[in-house]
Amino acid sequence: FTDAEFYQRSFDPQEYLREFCSLSNARGQPNTLLTQSLRSLFNMFALDGLSGHTLIDVGCGPTIYQLLSACERFQEIISLDYTDRNRRELEKWLRNEPGAFDWSPVVQYVCELEGDREKWAEKEEKLRKKVKRVLKCDVTKANPTAPVSLPPADCIVSTLCLEAACKDLATLRSALRNISTLVKPGGHLVMVTVLQETFYAFNKQVFSCLYLERSMVEEAVEGAGFDVKLSEVQPYVPGDARTDCRAVMNLVARR
Numbered sequence: 001f002t003d004a005e006f007y008q009r010s011f012d013p014q015e016y017l018r019e020f021c022s023l024s025n026a027r028g029q030p031n032t033l034l035t036q037s038l039r040s041l042f043n044m045f046a047l048d049g050l051s052g053h054t055l056i057d058v059g060c061g062p063t064i065y066q067l068l069s070a071c072e073r074f075q076e077i078i079s080l081d082y083t084d085r086n087r088r089e090l091e092k093w094l095r096n097e098p099g100a101f102d103w104s105p106v107v108q109y110v111c112e113l114e115g116d117r118e119k120w121a122e123k124e125e126k127l128r129k130k131v132k133r134v135l136k137c138d139v140t141k142a143n144p145t146a147p148v149s150l151p152p153a154d155c156i157v158s159t160l161c162l163e164a165a166c167k168d169l170a171t172l173r174s175a176l177r178n179i180s181t182l183v184k185p186g187g188h189l190v191m192v193t194v195l196q197e198t199f200y201a202f203n204k205q206v207f208s209c210l211y212l213e214r215s216m217v218e219e220a221v222e223g224a225g226f227d228v229k230l231s232e233v234q235p236y237v238p239g240d241a242r243t244d245c246r247a248v249m250n251l252v253a254r255r
């Protein structure tokens with residue numbers, strides 16, 4: 001299993017962004033994994049109660065797509081990831097530094113879902129202002145942000161992280177318990193997870209993935225003290241050489 005140290009050494013944020021965060025690939029085929037997730041996140045962050053003061057993004061990687069709908073509902077955002085390069089790449093975009101990834105097509109897509117494609121630059125500004133901290137975390141640690149202790153947030157979001165970070169079901173269960181400490185009782189967990197995936201690959205590197213079924217995720221989430229409020233599975237059409245994933249699961253739960 002590719003562990004966190006492998007991510008630290010081998011996960012190239014710019015290559016990941018190029019491969020998974022463009023709306024279409026080099027052959028002009030649409031990136032349905034991304035657009036499906038954007039639509040799901042738009043729907044989940046429109047639910048009643050999915051708002052508050054602070055949102056924590058767990059295992060953010062170098063990406064911000066998972067915050068585009070969320071940033072309309074929370075005042076402050078804290079982004080957490082294990083690797084130094086991912087946090088640095090994210091900070092590059094937050095500070096509008098040269099060489100940062102161009103998220104504007106993705107931001108425009110979300111603005112269109114929200115009814116006004118023209119407000120994309122405003123949304124980028126809003127998001128840049130709301131992300132207050134970018135910190136190291138390890139979801140396998142009882143306090144994922146140790147030595148920093150964060151006050152529990154109103155909501156945590158985690159996309160495509162736990163299945164990549166957890167080598168077996170026991171580790172997933174304990175990671176969910178660990179990250180549950182980051183959210184207040186009554187607060188929410190929003191998750192996007194791939195199902196039945198054993199690997200994903202980019203830049204000639206293969207990353208392993210914990211093979212999950214919907215019921216395994218639901219049971220692990222419940223076992224960590226959450227009530228599942230929404231759980232839906234969208235099939236993922238096979239034929240993508242980058243991954244053997246067969247479905248994407250969206251979940252909202254309340255602690």
Ligand code: SAH
Pocket residue numbers: 003004007011058059060061062063066081082083086137138139140158159160161162164165
């Ligand atoms: N959330 C992003 C990135 C997913 S890639 C997205 O939706 O695209 C998986 C991420 O999990 C990587 O950024 C990797 O650094 C992070 N990760 C792997 N092991 C981890 C661990 N033990 N603790 C926290 N994050 C971890």
